[in-house]
Amino acid sequence: MIRATGITLRRGTKVLLDDTDFVVNPGERVGIVGKNGAGKSTLFALLKGELDTDAGTLDLPAAWRIAAVEQDISTPERPAREFVIDGDTGLRRLQAERAATPDSEGTRIAELEAALIEADAWSAPSRAEQLLAGLGFTPDQWLNPVRSFSGGWQMRLALARALMAPSDLLLLDEPTNHLDLDAMLWLERWLAAYDGTVILISHDTEFLDAVARAILHFDHGKLVRYKGGYEDFLTQRAERMRQTLLAHDRQARETARLQSFIDRFKAKATKAKQAQSRVKALARMEKLAPLQADSGIDIRLPEPDSMPDPLLILEHLSTGYPGADGQPAAVLQDINLMVRGGARIGILGVNGAGKSTLIKTLAEELAPIAGERRASKGLKIGYFAQQQLDMLDADSTPLQHLARLAPELREQEQRNYLGSFGFSGDMVNQKIAPLSGGEKARLALALVVWQKPNLLLLDEPSNHLDVDTREALATALAEYEGSVLLVSHDRHLLRTTVDEFWIVADGQVNAFDGDLEDYRDWLNQRTANQRALARNDAMRDAGDGEAIIDRKTQRRLDAEARQRLAGLRKPLLKQVEGLEKKMAQARARLDALNALIADPDFYSDERRDERVAALAEHGETTKALAQLEEEWLEAQEALEAIEQPAD
Known part of the structure; x- marks a missing residue:
């Protein structure tokens, strides 16, 4: 096991951990949570042996092999598959020695061949390909050099390399930051089957809850252990705080x-x-x-001054970027959608499908190639881009940034506004450069929403944010009266913020009639279709007969999957909607009857007949409501029982 005894960790003059103890047992999945700057990554550096404690001891089993995601890629020319296999350093060492051993040393060759068999050398390419496929790489990319991929995809390669390494302890620091939902679900399944110990830093609460079985929380210089997943941590910590919290007025x-x-x-x-x-x-x-x-973070988004309806209309719109020949190359084509006033839309799609391209076009950062983008006269956009942090002036302070936007505002009012985004006291006068990624993201968001937009276009706004700030952002967005279009892989943020989804796939953008669970089923169906197409392409290439499925049917298969799902769900959705209306009416009547029954005058002799009738109605309404709730639950279970076939 891993045992820390009385450890103290400092970063400069800041004490991260002060005389704290913790234990991680073999085979556990432990999530590390805490605010930005609390010391999570520093703790990982300690576990990897990259730094020493300032006091106390940290004991790890000497025989444990540790795997972690490398942040710096030193071999960008390596083919992707070989780069991943390089993660198994023991295997590569054996292969190098075998290649260098002369044929005359028969005994040593036999020993090395046995060791290579023990290391599963012959299955290494297929194991690496499985990791690459799970993380979203297509077969035609497996032999491309690492340098040919973007930064986000290079981090996926680094993750695959870490998973390839035989290990007893796997350290994962924000592994989902560059993953789409499909790859994230695959990683959850992979970790569930992993035999070793996992210590995980993540601000994605649903991912953390799916993987972790214990939580270590950075809390005022200590690491406090909680049993269970992230939801259990919330419950236990909230209970502890309720017993000690003195700010009753604020809680009320x-x-x-x-x-x-x-x-x-x-x-x-x-x-x-x-x-x-x-x-x-x-x-x-x-x-x-x-x-x-x-x-201390209580984000409040300013309410828009007006809310036209509709805000935006897209008609036969195509958008993209200049191609190699300088001519525009469409990424998305023939989009016909509308953004209504008060709409709350989540944008779904795998990485590279064109989600950011769509958002940039809506924000007028990218001009359409064809078609029309019609905006309401009163449209006011607040756009948070993935690279929003790069737009901050590193040599300026948060107060200076806001003063440039609102020079007419008194300094105290500027301070009050920044304070709601977690910048209080001296923080407002600190330069941007040394701030953490989460702190910069909070400031960037504060500056975007200052202008009171009625349409927020948010492209991965929760990247770099710690859990507390993500929760505050979810609350703020859910209360926001304007319209929201949100690109995010944070499922909790999507669930609590949006009411409908658009799906970006195969160069198209369409309304999606379903929720995140339906989207997961759609992804599974799509993957099955793609595999079938790949098998048939392989058959055609091998001359084993004509392909059964034509590639041109891909979109039709996807559309049929969506229609089949909608056909099963719509009658149940209509039933549930009707039940919810009846339940609301029954509850309203019960509230009225309860108010009547609570009135002392109700029990006077003069009102005996009224009392008898009201009490009888109360009993009947209570029974009817219970029956409605039972029917509602049955309908919900029927909805959840609907599953798409795997192939």
Whole structure:
């Protein structure tokens, strides 16, 4: 096991851990959580032996092999598959020695051949290809040099290389930052089958909850251990804080705000399964109220001054970038969609499908190639790009940034606004350069929303944000009265923020009639279709007969999968919608009857007949509501039982 005893860690003059103990048992999956700058990555450096403790001891089993994702790629010319296999350094060492051993040394050759068999040398290429496929690389990319991939895809290669290495301890620092949902789900399955110990840093709470079985939380210089996954951590920590929290007034205000939040979305939710997941998420937010109070981050997005409807109309719009010949090359074609006032839309699609291209076009950062983008006269866009952090002036302070946008505002008002985004006290006068990625992201978001936009275009806004800030952002976006288009791989943020989805695939953008679980099923179906096409292409290339499936049918197969799903779901959705209306009416009547029954005058002799009738109605309405709730639950179970075939 890993055992820390009385360890102290400092970064400069800042104490990250102060005389703290913790234990990680063999085979455990442990999540590390804490605010940006708390010391999570420093702890990983300690576990990897890259630095020493300032005090105390850290004991790791001497025989344990440690694997971690390398941040610097030193061999960019290597083919991708070979780069991944290089992660198994023991295998590469054996292969090098075998190649250098002369044929005359028969005994040593036999020993090396046995060792290579033991190291699964002959299956190494196929194992590497499985990792590459799982992380989204197509077969025609497996032998491309590492340098030919973008930075995000190079980090996927580095992750595959770490997974390739035989290990007893796997250290993963934000492994999902560059993954789309498909690759993220694959990684969850891979980690579930991994035999060793996993220590994981992640700000993606759903991923963390799916993988971790224990949580170590950076809390005022200590590492506090919680049993279970991330949701269990929230429950346990919230309970601890409720017992010690003195700020009762703030918690009461937060509870009232959350209740208003829940009531608003109960009224607005239009899709049963999304409504169900939204209510669950909001119930979770009630549990988070004291945690958010402790975080000191309470993001409030300014309300827009006006809300035209519709805001944007796209008609036969095509968009893309200049090709090698200088002529425009379309990435997305013939888009026909509308952004309504108050719309909350999540943009889904695998990496490289064109999600950012779509957002840039909506934001007028990219001109359409064809078609029309018609904007309302009152449209006011707030655009948070993936590279938004690069637009900050590293030599300026948060206060100077805001002063440039709002020179007429008094300094105290500027400070108050920045304080709501976690910049308080002396932080507003610190230069941007040394801030963490999460702190820069918070500032960038604060500057984007200052202008009171009525349409927020957010491209991965939660990258670099710690868990507390992600929760605050989810709350702020859910309460925001304007329209939101959100690109994110953070499933919790999507669940709590959006009401509908657009899907970007195969050069098209279409409304998606489903939720994140349906999207996962759609991805599985799409993967199965692609594999079938690949098999048939291989048959054609090998001359083994004509292909069964023509590549031109790909879009038709995907469309049929979506239509089949919608056909199964729509009758149930209609049933649930009707039940929810009846349940709301029954609850309203019960509230009225409860108010009547609570009135002392109700029990006077003069009102005996009224009392008998009201109490009888109360009993009947309670029974009817219970029956409606039972039918609602059955309908929800029927919805969740609908699954797409795997092939």
